[in-house]
Amino acid sequence: MSSHSPTGDPHGEIGTAWSTPRGGPRRSTPPDSRVGGVVFAGVLILCGGVLAVLQGIAAIAEDDVYARVGTYVYALSLTGWGWIHLVLGLAAAVTGAALLKNAGWARFTGIFLAALSMVAQFLFLPYEPLWSITVMAIDVLVIRSLVSSREKAG
Numbered sequence: 001m002s003s004h005s006p007t008g009d010p011h012g013e014i015g016t017a018w019s020t021p022r023g024g025p026r027r028s029t030p031p032d033s034r035v036g037g038v039v040f041a042g043v044l045i046l047c048g049g050v051l052a053v054l055q056g057i058a059a060i061a062e063d064d065v066y067a068r069v070g071t072y073v074y075a076l077s078l079t080g081w082g083w084i085h086l087v088l089g090l091a092a093a094v095t096g097a098a099l100l101k102n103a104g105w106a107r108f109t110g111i112f113l114a115a116l117s118m119v120a121q122f123l124f125l126p127y128e129p130l131w132s133i134t135v136m137a138i139d140v141l142v143i144r145s146l147v148s149s150r151e152k153a154g
Contacts, residue, residue, distance in 0.1 A: 038099055038107065041145035045110050046096025048138055052089025052117070055131075056082045074123045081124055088117055099146075107146050114142040 059082030076084075092113050098106035118139040121132040 035149065037145040037149040038102075041110060041142045041149075042096050042099030042106075044096070044138055044142050044145075045092050045099065045114060048117070048135065048142070049089045049091070049093030049096055052085045052092060052135075054089075056084070056086030056089055058082070059085060059127075072126055076123075078127070081127065084120055085124075088113065088120060092117065107149070111143055111146050114139040114146075118143075 059078050061082075062078050092110075095106050095109045095113055099110055118136050121135045121139070125132045
């Protein structure tokens with residue numbers, strides 16, 4: 001028995017798993033990758049905010065986690081840096097959660113906070129260089145994801 005329909009058209013046969021609708025297989029529209037970028041940035045900024053809070057707490061407690069720096073152009077006490085990281089971290093964590101909930105204000109706030117975090121980490125380089133460079137790289141990814149994404153209509 002032939003696998004083609006009586007008209008000779010192999011499309012649209014009933015009862016065969018390999019049959020396809022007329023015009024070829026239907027393709028679903030791919031999800032907008034830019035929306036995924038906002039989710040990616042939201043997760044990164046939320047996690048980065050929580051880590052900045054922990055970083056700030058360690059600095060406020062003047063724990064031995066951070067190196068003692070001698071003379072430094074942007075000298076600030078370790079406690080001062082701790083409060084800066086704590087406040088920025090709390091704001092970043094709240095903004096990251098808001099990005100995941102698709103709050104309209106969170107996208108531009110996330111860009112601003114990631115830029116501010118990048119500056120703070122640059123100034124914090126002498127205390128923890130490897131960590132500061134890593135966080136600055138993450139901040140760049142957050143900014144790139146948020147800037148290159150379009151806002152969802154609605």
